[in-house]
Amino acid sequence: MVRGILVVVLAAAGVARADDGVTVKSASGAQLTIGGYVEAFWQWNFNNPSNFITNYRGFDNRHNIFTIDNAAIDLVGTKGPVTVHFAYQIGNTPDTYYASEPVWRGTSGAGPSGPSLWQNLQQANIGYTTHQLLVETGVFLSPIGPESIPIKDQWNWSRSNLFFGLPFYHTGIRATYPVTPRWSLSAQLYNGWNSVIDSNLELSPALVATYTVPNRLAWQTLYFGGVERAAGAPEGSPWRHLFDTYANWTITPTTSMLAQADVGFEKNRFGTSSWLAGAAYVRQQLAPWLYGVARADYFRETVPAGAAPIFWAGSRWVSSETLTLDTRPADTLSVRIEFRHDQSEAPLYFSHRVSQDEMGNFVPNATHQDTITVGAVAWF
Numbered sequence: 001m002v003r004g005i006l007v008v009v010l011a012a013a014g015v016a017r018a019d020d021g022v023t024v025k026s027a028s029g030a031q032l033t034i035g036g037y038v039e040a041f042w043q044w045n046f047n048n049p050s051n052f053i054t055n056y057r058g059f060d061n062r063h064n065i066f067t068i069d070n071a072a073i074d075l076v077g078t079k080g081p082v083t084v085h086f087a088y089q090i091g092n093t094p095d096t097y098y099a100s101e102p103v104w105r106g107t108s109g110a111g112p113s114g115p116s117l118w119q120n121l122q123q124a125n126i127g128y129t130t131h132q133l134l135v136e137t138g139v140f141l142s143p144i145g146p147e148s149i150p151i152k153d154q155w156n157w158s159r160s161n162l163f164f165g166l167p168f169y170h171t172g173i174r175a176t177y178p179v180t181p182r183w184s185l186s187a188q189l190y191n192g193w194n195s196v197i198d199s200n201l202e203l204s205p206a207l208v209a210t211y212t213v214p215n216r217l218a219w220q221t222l223y224f225g226g227v228e229r230a231a232g233a234p235e236g237s238p239w240r241h242l243f244d245t246y247a248n249w250t251i252t253p254t255t256s257m258l259a260q261a262d263v264g265f266e267k268n269r270f271g272t273s274s275w276l277a278g279a280a281y282v283r284q285q286l287a288p289w290l291y292g293v294a295r296a297d298y299f300r301e302t303v304p305a306g307a308a309p310i311f312w313a314g315s316r317w318v319s320s321e322t323l324t325l326d327t328r329p330a331d332t333l334s335v336r337i338e339f340r341h342d343q344s345e346a347p348l349y350f351s352h353r354v355s356q357d358e359m360g361n362f363v364p365n366a367t368h369q370d371t372i373t374v375g376a377v378a379w380f
Helices: 002-012 093-097 161-165
Strands: 015-018 021-025 031-045 067-079 082-090 121-130 133-141 169-178 183-190 204-213 217-227 239-252 255-268 271-287 290-302 317-330 333-344 368-379
Touching: 067 093, 067 121, 082 093, 161 271, 161 290, 161 317, 169 204
Parallel strands: none
Antiparallel strands: 015 021, 021 031, 031 067, 031 368, 067 082, 082 121, 121 133, 133 169, 169 183, 183 204, 204 217, 217 239, 239 255, 255 271, 271 290, 290 317, 317 333, 333 368
16 A cells, blocks of 8 residues: 555655666656665684685675675666766775776875775766767776676675675766667777776776677677786786687576676786686576576686786686576565585685785685575665
């Protein structure tokens, strides 16, 4: 009864309920879509680390602690050809999200820049459409790979090692054009990997091609290049090349598959740093309100002697296997139970009593970790 009254009131005010958010329309033709979500979880790490950290997992990284993973408000405003998109976030996720953001010191006439300045900003960009060409500038979620920041849009609760290792966000400009009803192309130019303010003076270009068959297939391939080492790095200023592709295939109305492959290399002063990574997923709808998901991923990095690793500190490879049950008691609520096993060649994880070095940093002492996570995400 109350919900019905609310719908009538919103309609009278020019407000419509979209699939993802509430849309408000004005008489002048302006439109504002308001959305948001809250993510919360509890996790048990069977290594029982004394520092309560599940390492190298991105956002679900707290052992035996009830945690607000992320809470976000998402606003999209449009009027004519102009679009403004702004997303504000707070919680456990932003600290990891901006952990690699370069730090620039300030002066008496210019403020500093670093993770603390930007961590609550998930996205902020301006778009303009002319003759089907969409041009946007600002801070964007990374187009690399199929995974993203909001858990509601993911099959699993945790993200793969590919998502954690590769960049989360970029700042710059991009232009996207639908060549055909199924093909679109995008040319992009960014400051670099995980940087609102870059750590060097080089810009990083990207090219993206997307092919879509509605309700059947989504395929994307991407090239991303640029100098990603900080200015003055011992490796010099080498050009880094990244190639990524993924496909999401709906086999039947209840069965879907997803696969991602990523390769890259960087010729620096010490030799060639390179990597090879892949992930595969299967999702099965077991009931109208229940989904089961299996994922496996592998990420291998080759580092020449003397060069700093790009991804994994001291381990040539990492991998994981994940099983997730996703229950949907309501249209905008997902409750998930997930088991995950992580392993690496060298110690990257924490187990039982964790020691610290002379600088106070925790010292990894385990090559594997097993976790069970119970999480809930609700959105509007």
